[in-house]
Amino acid sequence: MPATPLLELRGIDKSFGPVQVLRDVALSVHPGEVTALVGDNGAGKSTLVKCISGIHPTDAGEFLFEGRPVNINSPRDAAGLGIEVVYQDLALCDNLDIVQNMFLGREKRSGIVLDEPTMEQMATETLAGLGxxxxxLRQHVSSLSGGQRQTVAIAKAVLWNSRLVILDEPTAALGLAQTAQVLELVRRLADNGLAVVLISHNMNDVFAISDRIAALYLGQLVAQVRTTDITHSQVVELITAGRSGDLGLRPEAAGDDPGDGGELADSIRGALR
Incomplete structure (x- = not known):
């Protein structure tokens, strides 16, 4: 495994008016690994992804790509580095088929007409490479199941020589069989050498396929550890209280009454059983 992260964030701050959403975030993402980004609602996960993808400018901090400082000021800058995001709404058009969706806005042309054979070949090779x-290819998206739609969205993201794929809740609202299908595909992305960031509230999914877990708490990245070095309970405590034993914030920086966080952690642990 390369020692240098594909993408490294240092000291990222982001505020919206008087509200500071991200505070001194440091995150590293490695090729060939799935990094699970976890946190409660409002912890800053979506804002962090939008900063990485160039939608939101950061107030402070720096991005390093393969160890080199880079500027990500727009989605075009992110795409140029090979960063693709699959959002929860998937951004697919029901009235178009799979090939048309995969090349939407990036169509291949032969003169003034669409180069359908080339697009079909590229789509076939991408889907086959993902198993x-x-x-x-010519199925309309409206006829696909939830898991198949997620598969098409992921294939669309990796079609363009992507290096880093960010997936926002890819198994939300899917059944067990479809969830297993999508998780297998996510794992295959990393096994093919891509860096993957997985945003999920499902701890079973996180522990099933991730190599590292990064926990956000009230806009701070309080821990980033290998999945094999942490337990479900510790992750829940990091999400709800910002610390777990020696991991996370110091007690005086963890914020609210520890009893409140402990009760919330206990209730979440009970739901996970």
């Missing part, structure tokens, strides 16, 4: 065999 996807449950769809046909």
């Amino acid at each position: 996807v065999r449950t769809v046909t």
